[in-house]
Amino acid sequence: xxxxxxxxxxxxxxxxxxxLPNEVWRVFGLVLVRGLNEDxxxxxxxxxxxxxxxxxxxxxxxVFSPGALLxxxxxxxxxxxxxGFIAFLAVKRSVFVGVAVGEAALLLGGFLFAH
Amino acid sequence: xxxxxxxxxxxxxxxGGVKSALTSVFFLVIGGTYIGIGALAHDFGFASWWLAxxxxxxxxxxxxxxxxxxxxxxxxxxxxxxxxSLSGVRLFPMVVALLPxxxxxxTRLRDLLLPTHFTSASMWVESxxxxxxxxxxxxxxxxxxxxxxxMGTATSAGFLGHYLAAELPPLFAGALLFLTPxxxxxxxxRNARMMMDKVALVLGLVVGTVLTAxxxxxxxxxxxxxxxxxxxxxHRLRRAAA
Numbered sequence: 001x002x003x004x005x006x007x008x009x010x011x012x013x014x015x016x017x018x019x020l021p022n023e024v025w026r027v028f029g030l031v032l033v034r035g036l037n038e039d040x041x042x043x044x045x046x047x048x049x050x051x052x053x054x055x056x057x058x059x060x061x062x063v064f065s066p067g068a069l070l071x072x073x074x075x076x077x078x079x080x081x082x083x084g085f086i087a088f089l090a091v092k093r094s095v096f097v098g099v100a101v102g103e104a105a106l107l108l109g110g111f112l113f114a115h
Numbered sequence: 116x117x118x119x120x121x122x123x124x125x126x127x128x129x130x131g132g133v134k135s136a137l138t139s140v141f142f143l144v145i146g147g148t149y150i151g152i153g154a155l156a157h158d159f160g161f162a163s164w165w166l167a168x169x170x171x172x173x174x175x176x177x178x179x180x181x182x183x184x185x186x187x188x189x190x191x192x193x194x195x196x197x198x199x200s201l202s203g204v205r206l207f208p209m210v211v212a213l214l215p216x217x218x219x220x221x222t223r224l225r226d227l228l229l230p231t232h233f234t235s236a237s238m239w240v241e242s243x244x245x246x247x248x249x250x251x252x253x254x255x256x257x258x259x260x261x262x263x264x265x266m267g268t269a270t271s272a273g274f275l276g277h278y279l280a281a282e283l284p285p286l287f288a289g290a291l292l293f294l295t296p297x298x299x300x301x302x303x304x305r306n307a308r309m310m311m312d313k314v315a316l317v318l319g320l321v322v323g324t325v326l327t328a329x330x331x332x333x334x335x336x337x338x339x340x341x342x343x344x345x346x347x348x349x350h351r352l353r354r355a356a357a
Contacts, residue, residue: 010165017192018182019172021200023232029210030224030231044350046204048315049343053198054177054303055319056338057184060327061296066187067158068280068288081297088301098301099147099294106293110286 076109120249128253132260135245139261141237142268144302148176149269151294153276155180158292159187163277170270175235177202180295185335198335209239216242217258219251226255233262236306311350318342 061069062077069077084102091097122128136142149170156166161183173179178199185195210231217230241261246254280288307313322342326334 010161011168013186013192014165014169014172014182017186017196018169018178018199021196022173022175022178022203022206024200025203025205025207026210026231026234029207029234030214030227043204043208044311045343045347046201048311048346048350049339050177050202050204051303051307051312051315052319052322052342052346053181053201053335053339054299055316055342056323056326056335057177057181058296058300058303059320059323060184060188061155061292063324064327065289065292066155066184067292068154068285069158069292070289071285072289072293077293080293081300084297085300085304088304093305095144095298095301095305099298102297102301103290103293107286107290110289114286 071114072106072110073113076106076113080106080109122250122253122257125253125256128249128256129260129263132257132262133264134260135241135257136261136264136268139237139241141241141265144298145237145265145269146272147294148298149272150276150279151291151298152176152179152183153273153278154280154288154291155276155295156183156273157277157280158288159183161187163274166273166277167270170273171266173199174233174266174269175203175206177299180299181335190335191333194333194336198339201339205236206234209236210234213239213242216246217254222255230255230258230262233259233266235265238262238265309350310353311346314349315343315346318346 062081063074065072065077080102083105084098084100087101088094088098120131122131153163153166156163156169166179169179169182173182181198181202182195185198190198213230213234214227217227238258238261242258245261246258249257276291280291283291303316304313307316319338319342323334323338326337331337
C-alpha cells in the first residue's frame, strides 16, 4: 500500500467506523427532537443490546486481556474484579471505591503471583 | 440547588462552564477512565494522536472502547461499526432531553451543533443539574465551556495513559489496562435503572465470555443482540405479569 494511504488508513477507519455510526444518533436527536422518547420500546430494547455489548467487551478485556494485563494470571484478574464489584455494592454503590479496591487487589495478586 | 448564576458576558459564561467541569466529580471519573483508555489504545497498537482524534470526534467512552477492542482484535469492519452504533443509541434521548433547556426564541440551528456533538453521559448529567440555574441566554456558552473542559481533560488523560502504558513496568501497565473493564463494570452497574439493565449486564458478561472462548465470528454482535434481546424479553414478561 502507498505509505501515505497506509498512514491515514486508521484515521479513515476512525471516521467511518467510530465517528459516523456514533454521531448519527446525536444528529437524529437534533433533527427529530419530537421523535422517539426515552420510554419507547425500540429505545429500551437498544439500551439492553448496548448494555450487553459493553458487558461483552468488559468480559473480553478481563478474560482475554490485551498486552501487559496478560502478564497477570487469569485467576488474579477475575478475583480482583469480583473484589472490586463487592466493594462497590458494599460501600454506597461508589464507583470510586469499586475501582480502588479492584485495582488494589489486582496489584497485590499480581505482585504475589505474576509470572 | 445553587442560586441563579448571572454571567456578564458569553465569554464569562464559557469560562464559568470550564471551571465547573474542572471542579466536578466527573473530572476525576473522566480522567481515570481516559488514562485507562489511553493504556488500552497503546496495547492494541493505536497511536496516541489517533486516540486524541477519536476522543474529539467520537466523544463517548464506551464507543471508543468498543472501537479499539474490535479493530485491535481483528473484528470484521461492519461488525465494529454496528457495535459502535448500538452503543451510541443512548445519546439520542439525551440530545432530545437536553436541547429544550438550551433553546430560546431566535436560537439558530448552528448554535446547537456544538452542544449536540458534545452530548455524552457526564456532560448530560451535569447539564441537567446545572443549566436550570443559569439564565437562558447564557446556557449554550456555559454548556460549551463545560464540555470543552471535560473533553480537554479526557484528551490529556488519554495521552498520559498511552505514555504511561509504554513506560511503566508490566504490573503497573497491567493495572492501568485494568481500569477500563473495572470502571465500566461498576459504572454500568450503577447506571442500571431497571431489572432489565442488570439482566443485560450479567448476560453480556456470560455470553461474551463463552462466545469469545469458542471463537465464534461476530461475537460482540451476537452477545449484544442475543443477551440484550433476552433481557428485553424478561422485562416484557415481568411487565405483563405485573
